[in-house]
Amino acid sequence: MGRSLTTLLTALLVACTPTAALWPLPQSLTTGTDALVLSKNFNIRLSMHNAPKDLQDAVSRTEYYLRHDNLGRLLVGRGSSDAGAIKAAKQLSALTVTLESGATTVRSVAQEAMDDIDSRDEKYALTVPSDGTPATLSANSTLGLFRGLTTFSQLFYEYDGVIYAPDTPVQIEDWPAYPYRGFMLDTARNYYSVADIKRTLDAMSWVKINTFHWHVVDSQSFPIEVPGFMELSQKGAYAPDFVYTTSDVQDIISYAGERGIDVVVEIDTPGHTAVIGESHPEHIVCFHASPWSNTNLTILLISYSCNLTEPPSGQLRFANETTVSFTTSLLSAVAKMFPSKLFSTGGDELHASCYDDDAETQAILSSTGQTLEQALSSFTQTTHGALEKMGKTPVVWEEMVLDHNVTLSNNTVVMVWISSKNVEAVAEKGFRIVHAASDYFYLDCGAGGWVGDNPLGNSWCEPFKTWQKSYTFNPTANLTDAQSQLILGGQHLLWSEQSSPHNLDPATWPRAASSAELFWSGPTGNGTAANGRSVDTALPRLHDIAFRMTNRGIAAIALQPMWCALRPGACDLTA
Amino acid sequence: MGRSLTTLLTALLVACTPTAALWPLPQSLTTGTDALVLSKNFNIRLSMHNAPKDLQDAVSRTEYYLRHDNLGRLLVGRGSSDAGAIKAAKQLSALTVTLESGATTVRSVAQEAMDDIDSRDEKYALTVPSDGTPATLSANSTLGLFRGLTTFSQLFYEYDGVIYAPDTPVQIEDWPAYPYRGFMLDTARNYYSVADIKRTLDAMSWVKINTFHWHVVDSQSFPIEVPGFMELSQKGAYAPDFVYTTSDVQDIISYAGERGIDVVVEIDTPGHTAVIGESHPEHIVCFHASPWSNTNLTILLISYSCNLTEPPSGQLRFANETTVSFTTSLLSAVAKMFPSKLFSTGGDELHASCYDDDAETQAILSSTGQTLEQALSSFTQTTHGALEKMGKTPVVWEEMVLDHNVTLSNNTVVMVWISSKNVEAVAEKGFRIVHAASDYFYLDCGAGGWVGDNPLGNSWCEPFKTWQKSYTFNPTANLTDAQSQLILGGQHLLWSEQSSPHNLDPATWPRAASSAELFWSGPTGNGTAANGRSVDTALPRLHDIAFRMTNRGIAAIALQPMWCALRPGACDLTA
Known part of the structure; x- marks a missing residue:
């Protein structure tokens, strides 16, 4: 894949170009020392026929950001040291954007963002001369052009009313190290408005995150309108206005797509489904059981394992054919709403013991001669089969391959969440993997426990996951070269037991940018400067x-204190 | 002090009144089971001559909150279960507010909030009958009336357009367990706007916090205009618009006072003063020394001690008479800006080793025959002496009494920050104490380390301090009865190495409300239900x-998930 050579190249280049503040860092970057001023009549020219509307809109947004970012350099004086260079600078009047001849048809950014994960092309080349001749951006895809526009806007700063790039000429060739770079949001424990989600999608796009993994429902609430299943949100949402209507969902999908982001929805099954019992009690076992876990909670809160359920309890009665059929219809109806090729059926934290006391399940198992695991496999094959017929690739949490004896298609994507230590075991089974491990990527960890009546207030996944921790994660640790090819990428995740719109931004940004760079620019070599980062x-x-x-x-x-932010390196340990 | 009897009373009452959601919980509270609807023409009547403007304004704000809080009960249905009671309810048309005859003159809320901490009177009595006759609020002070108005507004909810109190009749007698209930904000590491501070003061007043400890300057920036010392903010602020002007300061003091909050400013000396070197290098030793600490940082980051300086380094050359005189003038000028009787001179994290290499200090010590500690004591006596002449009571951090041999007035207030374990040692020296210990009350802990070049990203004061942790703090642990009388109260603190306006609210609220209740309602008995809380x-x-x-x-x-918030107790471990 040529990654090592590029990495080395980047390393050398970074050493020469300390001030290029791009995020994520391009695979290949050279910069000069001239300033270049954005001309008052600067514009971005789409040099193609039938440019898709979303690319045109991206151009408008880029022009807007260039004019309105108003970001002073993060140096003492906020750019005053560039005053001389600005005086001597040429003016840039245009960025010419070209779709390479290799592109046969002009597709929208959104269409390309939703392509199968194996076939997405996000590569682009960007050149910004310092002599005032037009800058050029080219790619084989509108998605690549979109990524390049994002980079272009990060080159410019403001000083004394002038918009300028301090380090021209700039030459960039860039492409992602991994095809999946995501962010997961749980909108079920607490609700987020469409505006909150859109604001988050914008920020994601600025750091080239290309997947919004939407954990939309869970046992606590069902805030999405599903055609044919309106009773689920009517009885399962926290409030009538805490529901994503079908048009909200389309709005979010479009908004994401226009920003190069694929929306992968998750309808977690067969656990995490208590809320379905509000309208369909016949499909749920252990519905609002008290105590909400039959395990020893006091011990578990200190040493958490995935056996701990959180309230309310309730799981699908998956051995029952009626429930299998209901679930298959529900998943299919949701799948119709989302154009993504990926669809997550969840599969985490299933409590087998819940079925021990369910007379109906026991009667079915007894009459069919199946074990619970066999019934689970049958349930999964049916639901996944229906999704696959619709052209979807199933995504599951790690337990589906590590803890259960379930037959899954080879191309199923597995998300590892319990521990990064489990990546190896999943890879050994040959499944493609998305890194989502709680020990590196959970944004909500370390804020104390949220379970009531807990004077200690412990959090099962302490401590707080710093940006440094995720930034230095090694995506292929302990994997063979062949196994390493199974890694699709990774993501930060915000679970919402203790999160809501009020801490969405501070909990997420800029921390989630660290995995965005890790999976775009490639790993750092575990915190050492081995590859220049x-x-x-x-x-x-x-x-x-x-x-x-x-x-x-x-x-x-x-x-950091702003004093440090304005003095790169001054607050380093080794300063 | 009669605290035990009241505590017992509260315990019994709490058991009978599970739904009264007042915060902090009143010392004595009885509630009934009738709903009471706020009449469309409800008003609050100040039954006194010459009611001060700030009390009148507080009445208007209370009326506004009553009409606009629009808070549905935190129960499934958000109040629908009260529909029948609302239908049967009487209408409340007035709250009559009376200053008891014991009050000789009518003073403003602000004046009373700035009284000496020993002489403040925050007691009030509130009665809300369920029969539609006027509710009554009485107190011996306008400050007490203000506290009562705050409580009154918390009794009401909204359902289906109706504003009502669900649990009348209500009878409350209330007063604080401790006279000092504070919140500290560091506006030097990162800057907060006046609007951010005012919003915080509002929230503080809602939970009866009565002190804003304003750590306004530090080594990183000097964002306050001081008459006669304009060069300090001109050269020491992060930016010209990152400065609290003298009129901003007056605005903040007034805004706080009108909300029953005393503003205690801190000008930290003689450490934490590097920024003074920007305009007065002659007064600062170790100015921007590199490395910024001469101690072994790698070890210290893992096992933090108060010997760790953070960048930038720089301390006052306190052995020099010119510096003593400069500092005294500066502190006096700042003290003139703040009407509070309390004034903090800081005194934490002084690095004696810094003076070893300072030829000027060594020459002075050698010529005067003083030790560094003697010079420090002399410096402190001079600065404190000037403040005391102005009627101020000095406040210092714990090192001034535990680590240094400094002569301090007996009535000096000592804030314990390094560890709650140090409270006993300070009490043994007979000083009055404000609890501010990092192991219980630091809101910024547990978010990882902020020092650069630190792949581990550790935080010295991990873990995150949960609300449960501070809520169950015992203010008089290991103290004799006599020593316990030295405890003035306590506060949460937000240091700003990793905080800014963007996480001010989520980092602070509702966590800081836990110490507000602890120090108003009294301790809980360490997490047990011994006293009903x-x-x-x-x-x-x-x-x-x-x-x-x-x-x-x-x-x-x-x-918690909203599911839990709507179902009190359902997410408890023991549910």
């Missing part, structure tokens, strides 16, 4: 994207 | 105040 060289750039996000309306947290 | 009985009320804050514009975090 490390937490200390990344920090000034991460400040930069965080401040840029802030100026674009995201409440990204401060990573 | 514990984390499990507190949780539904904490949800309530968090949702109310949200409806008033504070981005308070979700403590």
Whole structure:
């Protein structure tokens, strides 16, 4: 794949270009030392016939960001040291955007963003001369052009009313190390408005995250209108206005697609489904059982295992044919709403013991001669089969391959969440993998426990996962070369037991940008500067994207005192 | 002090009144089971001559909150179960507010909020009959009336367009367990706008916090205009618009005072003063020394001690008479800006080793025959002496009494921050104490380390301090009865290395409400239900105040899935 050579190249280049504050860092980047001023009549020219509307809109947004980011350099004086260079600078009047002849038909950014994960082309080349001649952006895909526009907007700063790029000429060739770079949001434990989700999609697109994994429902609430299953949201949402209508969903999918983001929905089954019992009690076992777990909670809160259910309890009665049929119809109806090729059926935290006391399940197993695991496999084959017939590739949580004896298609995508240590075991089974491990990528960890009546207030996945921790994650640790090819990428995740719109931005940004760069630019070599990227060289750039996000309306947290942000390296341990 | 009897009384009452969601819980509370509807023409009548403007304004705000909180009960149905009671309810048309005859003169809420901490009177009595006759609020002070208005507004909910109190008749007698209930904000590491501070003051007042400890400057920036010392903010602020002007400061003091909050400013000396070197290098030793600490940082980051400086380094050359005189003038100028009787001179994290290499200090010590500690004591006596002449009581961090041999006035207030274990040692020296210990009250802990070049990203004060942790803090642990009398109260603190306006609300609320109740209602008996309050009985009320804050514009975090918030106790371990 040529990754090592590129990595080395990037390493050398980074050493020469300390001030290029791009995030994620391009695979190949050279910069100069001239300033280049954005002309008052600068514009971006789409040099193609029938440019898709979403690419045109992306051009407009890029022009808007260039004019309105108003980001001063993160240096003492906020750009005053560039004053001389600005005076001597040429003016840039255009960026010419070209779809390479290799592209046979002009498709929209959204269409390309929803292509099968194996066939997406996000590569682009960007050249910004310092002599005032037009900058050029080219790619084989509108999706690639979209990524290039994102990069272009990050080259510019504001000083004294002038918009300028400090480090021209710039030459970039860029493509992602991994095809899946995601962010997961749980909208079931607490609800987020469409506006919250759109704001998040914008921020995701700025760091080239290409997948919104939408954990839309869970045992606590069912905030999505599904045609044919309206009773689920009517009886299962927290409130009538805490529902994503079918038009909201289309709106979110379009908004994401136009920003190069594929929306992968998850309808978690057969666990995490208590809420279905509000309208269909016949399909749910252990419905609102009390105590809500039959395991020893006091011990589990200290040493959490995936056996711990959270309230309310309730799981699908999957041995029952009527429930299998209901679930298959529900998943199919949801799958129709989402154009993505990926569809997650969940599969985490299933409590087998729940079925021990369910007379109906026991009667079915007894009459069919099946074990519970066999019934689970049959349930999964039916639901997955229906999805696959619709052209979907199933996505599941790790337990479906590690804890259960379920027959899955070879191309099923497995998300590892319990521990990054489990990646190896999944890889050994030959499944494609998305990194989503709680020990590296859970944004909600470390805020204490949320279960009531717990004076200690412990959190099962303490401590807080720092950006440094995820940034230095090694996606292919302990994997053979062949197994490494199974890694599709990874994502940060925000579960919402203790999250809501009020901490969405500060919990997520800029931390989620760290996995965005890890899976776009490639791994860092575990925190060392072996390939030119490390937490200390990344920090000034991460400040930069965080401040840029802030100026674009995201409440990204401060990573350091502003004194440090304005003095790259000054607050390093080794300074 | 009669605290035990009241505590017992509250315990009994709480058992009978599970739905009264007041925060902090009154010392004495009885409630009934009738609903009472707020009449369309309800008003609050100030039954006194010459009611101060700030009390009148508080009345208007209370009326506004009553009409606009729009808080549905935190129960499934959001109040639908009250529909019958609402139908049968009488209408409340007035709250009569009376200053008891004991009050000789009518002073403003702000004046009373800034009284000496020993002489403040926050007691009030509130009665809300269920028969439609006027509710009554009485107190010996306008400050007490203000506290009562705050309580009154928390009795009401909205259902189907009706504003009503579900649990009347209500009888409350209330007063604080401790006179100091604070919140500290560091506006030097990162800057907060006046609007951010005012929003925070509002939220503080809603939970009866009465002190804003304003850590306004530090080594990183000097964002306050001080008459006669304009060069400090001109050269030391992050940006010209990151400065609290003298009129901003007056605005903040007034806004706080009108909400029953005293603003205690801190000018940290002689450490944490590097920024003074930007305009007065002659007063600063170790100015921007590199490395910024001469201690072994790698070890210290793992096992933090108070010997770790953070960048930038720089401390006052306190052995020099010119520096003593400069500092005294500066502190006096700042003290003139703040009407509070309390003034913090800081005194934490002084690095003696910094002076070893300072030829000037060594020459002075050698010529005067003083030790460094003697010079420090002399410096402190001079600065404190000047403040005391102005009627101020000095406040210092614990090191000034535990690590240094400094002569301090007996009435100096000492804040314990390094560890709650140090409270005993400070009490043994006979000083009055404010609890501010990092192991219980630091809101910024547990978010990882912020020092650059630190792949581990550790945080010295991990883990995150949960609301449960601070809520169950015992303010008089290991203290004798006499020593216990030295405890003035305590506070949550938000240091800003990793905080900024973007996470101010979610980092602070509702967590800081836990110390507000602890120091108003008294301790819980360490998490047990011994006195009727514990984390499990507190949780539904904490949800309530968090949702109310949200409806008033504070981005308070979700403590649990909304499913749990709507079902008190359902997510308890023992449910």
